[in-house]
Ligand SMILES: CC(=O)N[C@H]1[C@@H](OP(=O)(O)OP(=O)(O)OC[C@H]2O[C@@H](n3ccc(=O)[nH]c3=O)[C@H](O)[C@@H]2O)O[C@H](CO)[C@@H](O)[C@@H]1O
């Protein structure tokens with residue numbers, strides 16, 4: 001098992017280009033199955049989850065490879081609607097195969113998806129949505145078999161604006177007969193990216209980015225070339241790392257509009273932020289200011305995927321802060337690890353009460369999930385002494401060689 005060895009105490013400085021978004025690339029890769037032929041996807045990050053998705057689509061009969069940041073995928077040879085349990089278990093995003101396979105083959109055989117241990121993460125809204133479109137679902141603890149003749153449009157009201165359920169239903173509805181409207185849809189930028197990709201293939205979708213998405217069924221889709229949006233969570237992670245190390249970093253190839261809540265939170269923490277068309281400069285001169293309250297919520301509010309990272313900054317602030325997590329019930333696992341580095345945090349239900357300390361100290365800590373792991377890397381960069389982060393494979397799910405990215409900004413991180 002690889003570990004990261006971080007020598008802390010060096011301010012990050014310089015410029016860095018942000019890679020493509022995992023959470024956009026994964027559903028788009030799955031959606032490419034719906035149009036037979038050769039697709040070219042640009043700005044695809046080289047991540048563990050992307051490799052897993054490529055393994056899955058190859059297992060379904062496609063030919064796919066990642067070269068540089070470009071995936072070429074030939075879906076013409078796809079001949080299976082069964083995703084083996086061992087691959088399903090490796091990531092949550094394996095569930096994105098349901099909508100596309102149902103749309104292409106009228107049948108899909110999967111099992112419960114895996115992914116970060118950050119909560120129960122049910123898939124009931126995905127399944128209810130597909131049922132509304134006319135799919136029949138047989139669910140056992142081992143497998144989910146979903147069949148349909150011709151899917152039909154439907155009005156679907158989500159109980160909660162689930163990102164994954166919105167995307168799965170959108171994909172399944174693209175070739176359904178008639179019109180589907182998803183109410184209380186999630187509004188994340190990755191959903192807009194999926195809409196743009198599907199429309200480029202010939203779908204007829206409007207409304208992504210709002211809470212009402214309308215999909216008019218079409219019969220034909222064509223393969224396309226498409227560029228994935230920048231990863232707003234990787235960008236946010238670097239922004240917090242720059243601030244926590246009192247650094248001065250310019251992020252390039254980002255979309256500042258996707259980061260409004262994060263920029264706002266950092267400004268409240270006293271960090272100087274300068275925003276251009278596709279660049280953001282982060283400059284932190286002194287100790288961060290405490291922030292009375294940060295609450296995670298669906299987009300455009302503060303993202304749960306940056307909750308652990310911003311908490312690190314607040315552990316170093318000049319007073320008390322509160323971070324409330326409203327999306328996932330098990331997303332405070334980094335708190336115990338940060339406490340081992342000298343942070344003063346008390347958790348009560350879904351709120352973390354943080355009392356800022358002047359400094360953190362290096363320790364051996366465990367990445368329990370992807371973003372908790374990223375937060376520990378930031379803590380290690382800001383801490384005095386050496387931090388060892390174990391279970392790095394979690395971090396590799398969402399960051400393309402995090403140590404190389406941060407070392408380009410002056411960090412001292414070794415993987416071994
Ligand atoms: C690949 C991807 O895009 N992952 C993102 C996606 O995950 P994901 O799509 O899994 O997140 P959801 O928006 O679906 O989950 C939000 C909440 O709804 C619950 N829920 C969800 C579906 C369902 O059928 N039933 C149900 O109860 C979940 O347990 C959770 O409490 O959005 C999350 C919330 O922004 C992010 O943290 C993840 O990085």
Ligand SMILES: C=C(OP(=O)(O)O)C(=O)O
Pocket residue numbers: 023091092093115116305370371398
């Ligand atoms: C929770 C995350 O991803 P996933 O939904 O793929 O587990 C994440 O990206 O932080």
